[in-house]
Amino acid sequence: DAGVIQSPRHEVTEMGQEVTLRCKPISGHDYLFWYRQTMMRGLELLIYFNNNVPIDDSGMPEDRFSAKMPNASFSTLKIQPSEPRDSAVYFCASGRRTEAFFGQGTRLTVV
């Protein structure tokens, strides 16, 4: 298995633009997580899905953030409009109830 695949690996965008981050989880995993990592706040859980259904989105910072999981093999995290303070590394992870495997992350820079 190729592991959790995230794209793009790096994204530089201008303030106000829409950004879409993509994630392909490991086949057979029924949980999918989106995390954000910054120097100041460390790793924060944004949202997680179980069997494609959002379970807890309390970590989503604002309405500008949205996440979808249309099927078991794909998820997106969208920021619209983007702001400089959204600059961070965004990680997707998948797993079963008891363990999680992380992707390589998407480094987002909003200028």
Add this chain to the structure above:
Amino acid sequence: KQEVTQIPAALSVPEGENLVLNCSFTDSAIYNLQWFRQDPGKGLTSLLLIQSSQREQTSGRLNASLDKSSGRSTLYIAASQPGDSATYLCAVRIGAGGTSYGKLTFGQGTILTVHP
């Protein structure tokens, strides 16, 4: 709300030393605890996972212990090597009554540097 704290924030040691990284959590109702390693610019690699009913787990030169009642875990690295240099993250998975809720809460990490 579960909070996870890691001490020290950074550690620099000479090659060959045995070292201990500490993790504490505020809510003892955890399902399991996982230690990760993160290299610069990379994702997280799982090192060890300890179930709430276990006291320790070992993998090679790594040993992780768990004291759920006191809300503590330690990661012991024996005979450290320069290749061990990375950030080590502790994360707890909440749960109650044998049910895991899936999500992990992370500590801020310990940045380890092992110099030759």
